[in-house]
Amino acid sequence: DAGVIQSPRHEVTEMGQEVTLRCKLISGHNSLFWYRQTMMRGLELLIYFNNNVPIDDSGMPEDRFSAKMPNASFSTLKIQPSEPRDSAVYFCASTRGQGGHEAFFGQGTRLTVV
Amino acid sequence: GQSLEQPSEVTAVEGAIVQINCTYQTSGFYGLSWYQQHDGGAPTFLSYNGLDGLEETGRFSSFLSRSDSYGYLLLQELQMKDSASYFCAVATLSGGYNKLIFGAGTRLAVHP
Numbered sequence: 001d002a003g004v005i006q007s008p009r010h011e012v013t014e015m016g017q018e019v020t021l022r023c024k025l026i027s028g029h030n031s032l033f034w035y036r037q038t039m040m041r042g043l044e045l046l047i048y049f050n051n052n053v054p055i056d057d058s059g060m061p062e063d064r065f066s067a068k069m070p071n072a073s074f075s076t077l078k079i080q081p082s083e084p085r086d087s088a089v090y091f092c093a094s095t096r097g098q099g100g101h102e103a104f105f106g107q108g109t110r111l112t113v114v
Numbered sequence: 115g116q117s118l119e120q121p122s123e124v125t126a127v128e129g130a131i132v133q134i135n136c137t138y139q140t141s142g143f144y145g146l147s148w149y150q151q152h153d154g155g156a157p158t159f160l161s162y163n164g165l166d167g168l169e170e171t172g173r174f175s176s177f178l179s180r181s182d183s184y185g186y187l188l189l190q191e192l193q194m195k196d197s198a199s200y201f202c203a204v205a206t207l208s209g210g211y212n213k214l215i216f217g218a219g220t221r222l223a224v225h226p
Binding site: 031033035042043045048050055056091093095101102103104105106107108 | 144145147149155156157158159162164201203205208209211212213214215216217218219
């Protein structure tokens, strides 16, 4: 298996533009976590899904952020409109079962909003 | 809510042993995990403790005391490649599902 795959690896966009980050889970995993990492705030859990259903989105910072999981292997995180303070590295991670302790992370998307 | 405390930085020399502590406050505690992250890379899983005691994986060991809400990661025979950030993460059970909350990370610098 190729592991968790995120795209794009790097994204530079102008303030106000829509940004879509993509994540492909490891086959057989059914829990999906989206994290945001910054120097100031560390690794923040934004939202997580189990079997395509959002379980907890309390970490989503604002209505500008939305996440979907249209099927068992794919998820998107959308920011609309983007702002400079959204600049961060965004990771998705997947686990087996109903969430768990061994999470497999993608390589991340480094987002820069100018 | 949840909170995790770990030191921000640790420095050690090659061949030495270093211990990174983690204390936590959370409801629905399920277990404690440790992850390693090199600069520019993604977090990778190192170890998990669901029960009290010591888990050993090669040069790395992890310990948990549920009654003290405390755990540590022990790295032995340090190598330069161990220079990285180390995160403790609590798995919490809510509504039948686990979620992972990470600490702020400990930056380990290994010197010759």
